[in-house]
Amino acid sequence: MLIHEPSTAVASRGQGPQHPYVAAWRAYHTALVEAGVYVGGAPLKLNDTATTVRLEQGQRRVQDGPFVEAKEQLGGFLIVELADLDAALQWAARCPAASYGTVEVRRVDEDTHETISRT
Amino acid sequence: MSDAQRAVEAVARESYGRLVAFLSARTRDVAGAEDALGDALLSALTTWPRDGVPEKPEAWLLTAARHRLVDAARKARVREEHASTVRLVLAEAGDMQPPGDFPDERLKLLFVCAHPALDPAVHTPLMLQTVLGIDAARIAQAFLVSPATMGQRLVRAKRRIRETGISFEPPSEHELPGRLGAVMEAIYAAFGIGWDEAAGAESRGRDLADEAIWLARVLRELRPDDPEIRGLLALMLHCEARRPARRDDAGRYVPLSEQDPARWSLPLLLEAERELSAAAALVRPGRFQLQAAIQSVHADRRLTGRTDWAAIADFYAALLALAPTLGARIGHAAAVAECGQPRAGERDGAAAPERDSPTAAERDGPTAALSLLDDLDVAAVRNHQPWWALRGHLLERLGRHAEAAEALDRAIGLAEDDAVRQFLLARRARLPLADG
Numbered sequence: 147m148l149i150h151e152p153s154t155a156v157a158s159r160g161q162g163p164q165h166p167y168v169a170a171w172r173a174y175h176t177a178l179v180e181a182g183v184y185v186g187g188a189p190l191k192l193n194d195t196a197t198t199v200r201l202e203q204g205q206r207r208v209q210d211g212p213f214v215e216a217k218e219q220l221g222g223f224l225i226v227e228l229a230d231l232d233a234a235l236q237w238a239a240r241c242p243a244a245s246y247g248t249v250e251v252r253r254v255d256e257d258t259h260e261t262i263s264r265t
Numbered sequence: 266m267s268d269a270q271r272a273v274e275a276v277a278r279e280s281y282g283r284l285v286a287f288l289s290a291r292t293r294d295v296a297g298a299e300d301a302l303g304d305a306l307l308s309a310l311t312t313w314p315r316d317g318v319p320e321k322p323e324a325w326l327l328t329a330a331r332h333r334l335v336d337a338a339r340k341a342r343v344r345e346e347h348a349s350t351v352r353l354v355l356a357e358a359g360d361m362q363p364p365g366d367f368p369d370e371r372l373k374l375l376f377v378c379a380h381p382a383l384d385p386a387v388h389t390p391l392m393l394q395t396v397l398g399i400d401a402a403r404i405a406q407a408f409l410v411s412p413a414t415m416g417q418r419l420v421r422a423k424r425r426i427r428e429t430g431i432s433f434e435p436p437s438e439h440e441l442p443g444r445l446g447a448v449m450e451a452i453y454a455a456f457g458i459g460w461d462e463a464a465g466a467e468s469r470g471r472d473l474a475d476e477a478i479w480l481a482r483v484l485r486e487l488r489p490d491d492p493e494i495r496g497l498l499a500l501m502l503h504c505e506a507r508r509p510a511r512r513d514d515a516g517r518y519v520p521l522s523e524q525d526p527a528r529w530s531l532p533l534l535l536e537a538e539r540e541l542s543a544a545a546a547l548v549r550p551g552r553f554q555l556q557a558a559i560q561s562v563h564a565d566r567r568l569t570g571r572t573d574w575a576a577i578a579d580f581y582a583a584l585l586a587l588a589p590t591l592g593a594r595i596g597h598a599a600a601v602a603e604c605g606q607p608r609a610g611e612r613d614g615a616a617a618p619e620r621d622s623p624t625a626a627e628r629d630g631p632t633a634a635l636s637l638l639d640d641l642d643v644a645a646v647r648n649h650q651p652w653w654a655l656r657g658h659l660l661e662r663l664g665r666h667a668e669a670a671e672a673l674d675r676a677i678g679l680a681e682d683d684a685v686r687q688f689l690l691a692r693r694a695r696l697p698l699a700d701g
Contacts, residue, residue: 170690172674176675235409235411240680
């Protein structure tokens with residue numbers, strides 16, 4: 147699940163554990179873990195802290211700021227293991243960000259993952 | 266939007282199900298009937314603005330759709346397919362006079378949509394699409410599945426109707442109760458989904474809850490002597506009557522026990538009561554009537570100022586004997602929690618001095634309710650938000666605050682509706698916990 151949030155929402159993260167934003171996320175995280183579907187995930191710092199790197203004809207290009215500017219930014223991601231898309235959508239709807247941002251559900255590309263992670 | 270466009274929409278809205286039912290009852294091909302009607306509606310959109318809206322728009326659409334069916338059938342004959350369809354449609358084509366009063370076959374179509382040969386999960390979507398003409402994308406939204414998936418499921422179901430030759434004849438007397446039960450289940454499911462979905466939104470026109478009530482009214486018209494249909498209708502009307510009271514002016518969630526009865530819709534409530542007494546007069550109780558009776562007891566608070574929880578607990582006990590669903594068992598526990606408690610007090614005691622130890626009398630109800638909750642199957646309730654919410658509420662009343670916090674956290678994590686989430690968060694925050 148890719149969590150897209152407006153920056154106003156991200157700004158309420160530092161308000162302490164009692165703040166509804168933090169409390170809701172903590173509860174959602176617990177629910178995922180207790181349901182046995184949580185694999186991993188993390189919140190990301192605001193995208194104005196981003197630094198982008200790419201090589202253009204061998205030349206390094208380093209820039210401050212996000213790769214793309216948008217009204218909502220990628221605020222974090224969650225990896226969950228569920229039987230099918232229907233089940234994933236149920237959990238996505240429960241995600242706090244579904245109420246104030248957008249939750250994008252995508253399947254992990256297992257074949258590619260398998261190929262590139264083979265040792 | 267032009268007048269003609271509006272006219273097309275109005276006829277589509279009112280007559281879609283009647284037309285699809287009438288057309289498919291003869292061909293047994295719901296998808297074909299829908300395609301034909303779709304074409305007819307499309308040509309109405311080009312013809313009516315030019316030539317004016319016909320005097321009998323419904324008959325016009327029916328005739329146009331039949332022409333399409335005949336065309337389709339001729340093509341199909343070339344491919345030597347659907348021989349029976351061709352025969353039926355061509356036989357019908359003889360009497361093409363505009364049928365002012367064609368028979369209402371919607372009941373047959375409802376039975377087909379909820380046929381045991383079809384996956385129960387598709388009953389409601391199929392009903393919404395074929396009887397009400399709601400498009401697949403909208404239905405997908407309500408069911409929280411991807412639009413492509415919902416489209417495929419509907420197509421597959423309609424193919425199955427045609428290929429297995431599901432009969433459009435009404436079920437025989439002995440299978441009727443079961444078949445009618447499936448139809449009512451599907452309608453109630455549509456209502457429940459519409460209810461959840463529309464919870465937060467302000468008025469967004471007719472939503473699924475309205476559509477479900479409309480279907481139940483159709484069903485009652487077609488079978489006025491069935492008390493369960495009236496029970497179902499009464500149940501939905503009671504819930505619908507409370508819609509304006511479910512949120513306060515700031516959009517916050519208000520639980521039933523704290524709703525202001527003055528905000529309940531009186532006309533809907535009275536209609537619900539009329540349906541319920543008409544059902545009771547038929548003296549054949551059933552699960553929908555019992556659920557409506559529970560809602561009726563809640564509605565009495567408008568007149569008496571109090572809720573007769575003992576009566577509610579009794580109705581739930583009767584309901585559990587008929588249909589021990591998870592929702593009914595949780596509702597029963599909630600009622601039991603309230604019965605064991607003195608009537609006045611507590612409610613207005615939000616700012617009361619700290620009282621960490623409830624009196625023995627106050628413990629009885631919640632303790633009994635908690636053990637009812639514990640009796641439920643762990644796997645069934647693990648991710649069930651209402652179970653955790655009630656559990657948290659009960660533990661709070663018993664003064665077991667740390668456990669209450671844990672349960673409320675689970676309920677918060679499982680909540681989809683943000684108003685409910687915020688309500689639970691506020692509850693969680695007011696718990697007097699050592700760790701703050």
